[in-house]
Amino acid sequence: MLAAKLSRIKLLLTDCDGVLTDGGVYYGEAGEELKKFDIRDGMGVERLRNLAGVTTGIITGELSPSVIRRAEKLKITELHIGVKDKPSVFQEIISRLGLKPEEVGFIGDDVNDLEIMQMAGVSFCPANAIFFVKDVASVVCENNGGSGCFREVAEMIIAARKGEKVSRQKNEVITLNSGIKIGPGEPCYIIAEIGINHNGSLEIAKQLIDEAVAAKATAVKFQKRTPEICVPKDQWEIMRDTPWGRMSYIDYKRKTEFGIVEYATIDQYCKKVGIDWFVSTWDVEAVDFMEQFDTPLYKLASASLTDTQLIKRILLTGKPLMLSTGMSTIKEIEDAMNLVWSFDRNYPLFIAHSTSAYPCKPEELNLRMIQTLAAKYPGVPVGYSGHETGLATTVAAVTMGATFVERHFTLDRAMWGSDHAASVEPQGFQRLVRDIRDVEIAAGDGIKRVYESELGPMKRLRVNISDEYKEKAKA
Structure with missing residues (x-):
């Protein structure tokens, strides 16, 4: 029904403040009022015009010159500013253009948009619109005003005009190329993060893989860096004591980094023992390197959440992307998610709650963020990447809705290296997997x-x- 209505739209009208902008007030040095627009919404205007033949118009009570400049840049000629009576302007437009109300969509966000929203064939509002506007809107967007709301509507109309399925959110369950599914209702995807705990030894890496298989983990994960890119230049020559003797920091990072021979062996070995494997890539060249292997997904470490170039390179692979959110603000999380969705609204995406402290104190785990993220991003599988020392809180994360969990994994926490102390040893990982599976069984189906x-x-x-x-x- 919605798709049929969307396919009839020939003109998409929108309010400005709160829809094309975030509704904030910005002032220049001379005190003039400025407007902050989202470049993705501008792309939405062009895509509507080029891919669906749909015209865009603006009806706003604003008189800001920046609105005029923005409309000029986007070639929006149906511009009405300083409007006091929006319904009258709406009637004038459709009469002049020979359109029927059902051929017009409108995006509004506040009380002065209610009447015109009821006149349009399909009405939309941003996720942060006032509540009584949401009650009137045909579609409540997932994105806020000024943060991709217009682009979201544009993509829905384009899909409908092409006869494609209109999807407002991603599928909740994502199937990896290994055949394993991640999402609500599926067994928790349990990741033993080997990371750099192999200490540069392929034999230790194999031992860790064997122990992960014995613990019945679903996957093992490594980290891939290009040291010359990831290590700041001013730290290259700092000397460090290592198991291989005293050496510069850059040489130490090179020593612990696996290359093509090691990863080719790991690839074959994991296939042999029947466990998924993938990596966190820390730079663009690392993604280029990893594309030699058919891993089921990419992980973006918390430290890389703001690395837009790295995210864009991963998106070009088309493989599912798991975003970790430690050391990040909500705004940074939103920016990363919106970057992915601006590339492809239906990109296979996971998001992991995390706190980047090693080890992390219980009072800083904030496990309720799992539920917060699940509510904020419905349809996106949410998980947990933990750095605490115990096991109970990771099990608790599963009871709170985590569809996947990740813990650092080591043969011995006393081993030399930065991540071993905050890692789980083989016996502990066996207990972790056992307890998670027991909790999943015990949860039942809720039918008395x-x-x-x-x-x-x-x-x-x-x-x-x-x-x-x-x-x-x-x-």
């Missing part, structure tokens, strides 16, 4: 029933037995 194991106690203890169970209780 009387089990056979309860009939004996029922017969002995209950005063009045329901008719439906009397015969069973006698047996």
Whole structure:
């Protein structure tokens, strides 16, 4: 029904403040009022025009010159500013252009948009619109005003005009190329992060893979860096004591980095023992390197959440992307998510709650963020990347909705290296996997029933037995 309505739209009208802008007030040095527009929304205007033949118009009460400049840049000629009576302007436009109301869409966000929204064939509002506007809107967007809301509407109309399925959110379950599914209702995808805990040794890496298989983990994860890119130049010649003797920091990072021979061996070995493997890539060249292997997904480390060039390079691979959110603000998370969605609204995407402290104190784990992220991004599988020392809190993350979990993994926490102390040893990882699977089984389906194991106690203890169970209780 919605797709049919969207396919009829020939003109998309929009308010300005709160839709094309974030509604904020910005002032220049001379005190003039400025407007902040989102470049993705501008791309939405062009894509509507070029791919769907749909014209864009602006109806706003604003008189800001920046609105005029923006409309000129985007070649929007149907511009109406300083409007006091939006419904009258709406009627004038459709009469002049010979359109029917059902051929016009409107995006609004506040009380002065209500009447015109009820006149349009399809009405939209941003995610942060006032609540009574949401009650009127045909579609409530997932994005806020000034943060991709217009682009979201544009992509919906384009999909409908092309006869494609209109999707307002991603599928909740994502199937990897290994055949394993991640998402609500699926077994938790449990990742043993080897990272750099192999200490540059392929044999240690194999031992860790074997222990992960024995623990029944779903996947192992490594880290791939190009040292010359990732290590700041002023740290290259700092001397360090290492298991290989005293050497410069850049040489130490080179020593711990696996190359083509090691990863080719890891690829074959993981296929042999039947476990997924993938990496966190820390730079663009690392992605280029990893494209030699058919891994099921890419992980973006928390430290890289603001690295737009790295994210864009990963998106070009088309492989599912797992974003980790430690040391990040909500705004930085939103920016990363919007960057992905500006590339492809249906890109296979995961998001992991994390706190980047090693080890992390319980009071800083903030596990309720798992639920916050799930509510903020419906349809995107949410997980947890933990750096605490115990196991119980990771199990708790699963009970709070984590569809995947990741913990650093080591043979011995006393081993030399930066990540071992905050890692889980093999026996601990076995307990972690066991407890997660027990919790999943114990969660049940939420349907109340009387089990056979309860009939004996029922017969002995209950005063009045329901008719439906009397015969069973006698047996």
